[in-house]
Amino acid sequence: MWTALAALLYLGLCQSWEVSTRKRESFLPSPVSLSETLCKPIIWAEPSAVVEKGTPVTIWCQGAADAEEFQLYLEGALFALETPKPPRLRYRVHILIPAMSSRTAGQYSCSYRSGESWSEASDALDLVVTGMYDTPTLWVHPGPQVTPGEPVTLYCRLEIATSMFVLLKEGRPHRVQHGRGPVQAEFPLGPVTAAHQGAYRCFGSYNSHAWSFPSKAVELLIEGDGNTSFIPTDPTPAAAHVGEHCPGSEELGVLRGLDLSAQNLLRLGLAFLVLLALALLLAEDCRGGRRAEAGARGARREARRPQRGGRDGIRAA
Numbered sequence: 001m002w003t004a005l006a007a008l009l010y011l012g013l014c015q016s017w018e019v020s021t022r023k024r025e026s027f028l029p030s031p032v033s034l035s036e037t038l039c040k041p042i043i044w045a046e047p048s049a050v051v052e053k054g055t056p057v058t059i060w061c062q063g064a065a066d067a068e069e070f071q072l073y074l075e076g077a078l079f080a081l082e083t084p085k086p087p088r089l090r091y092r093v094h095i096l097i098p099a100m101s102s103r104t105a106g107q108y109s110c111s112y113r114s115g116e117s118w119s120e121a122s123d124a125l126d127l128v129v130t131g132m133y134d135t136p137t138l139w140v141h142p143g144p145q146v147t148p149g150e151p152v153t154l155y156c157r158l159e160i161a162t163s164m165f166v167l168l169k170e171g172r173p174h175r176v177q178h179g180r181g182p183v184q185a186e187f188p189l190g191p192v193t194a195a196h197q198g199a200y201r202c203f204g205s206y207n208s209h210a211w212s213f214p215s216k217a218v219e220l221l222i223e224g225d226g227n228t229s230f231i232p233t234d235p236t237p238a239a240a241h242v243g244e245h246c247p248g249s250e251e252l253g254v255l256r257g258l259d260l261s262a263q264n265l266l267r268l269g270l271a272f273l274v275l276l277a278l279a280l281l282l283a284e285d286c287r288g289g290r291r292a293e294a295g296a297r298g299a300r301r302e303a304r305r306p307q308r309g310g311r312d313g314i315r316a317a
Contacts, residue, residue, distance in 0.1 A: 038119035053131035061110035062092035133212035156202035
């Protein structure tokens with residue numbers, strides 16, 4: 001019986017190890033590189049990536065549900081190190097810049113750690129500070145109210161010489177157009193459609209992350225569109241990312257749960273086999289004890305019978 005019990009334990013442990021290994025190999029991604037094992041993080045800024053000098057801005061970085069640590073980089077150098085604060089901020093962190101300046105403007109990226117592995121870097125976030133130079137002037141040709149299909153050009157002028165001009169459509173802070181010129185740049189929109197309708201501002205700049213004060217807004221209206229007021233159609237960065245999980249993190253958690261469930265079922269089955277073997281062993285032991293006790297009683301009865309026969313013979317004599 002002990003041999004059978006040892007064999008059952010050995011077979012159960014071997015089966016548990018084999019199935020667990022097969023589950024991990026089939027469910028979990030192969031650790032060939034960090035980019036294949038961890039999903040790419042997402043980075044954005046609130047309230048916008050274009051911030052006036054001296055005002056606060058918050059940079060967010062979001063990774064997988066099991067992220068343990070985040071690193072924020074500015075122009076490739078480590079800028080901040082943060083850990084998630086569950087349960088509300090379980091898979092993302094935020095870094096507050098109290099007052100925007102030319103020193104905090106630049107290109108940001110982030111990555112996160114899960115276990116011993118680091119994710120790849122996020123896409124770049126260009127954080128821009130405004131209010132560094134004088135205010136430019138923006139106007140539209142042939143006028144602010146045009147018909148669909150009519151060619152339209154926007155002009156931006158700064159009284160002091162600059163190296164670059166930027167045109168920004170309100171409601172779309174990440175979609176900018178660049179123009180070149182010492183004091184003036186033109187931005188041809190081509191034959192306009194309803195998609196061109198909206199309010200525009202321009203900036204002058206000496207580099208891509210430090211802009212002038214914004215110009216006064218120029219609103220372009222498209223006749224016959226049926227909507228003469230500008231309504232932003234693009235979501236803000238915050239609205240676009242709130243509640244959005246890193247792709248694949250939930251699925252990976254489900255697969256890991258399935259793997260653990262399979263292992264737990266195998267352990268329960270193994271425990272049942274052990275209990276069954278112990279029950280059989282106890283039953284066999286009880287049966288053996290009863291047989292031994294019955295044999296001892298029979299031997300005692302057999303031993304008594306000859307003694308009684310001898311006494312009877314003596315009495316008869």
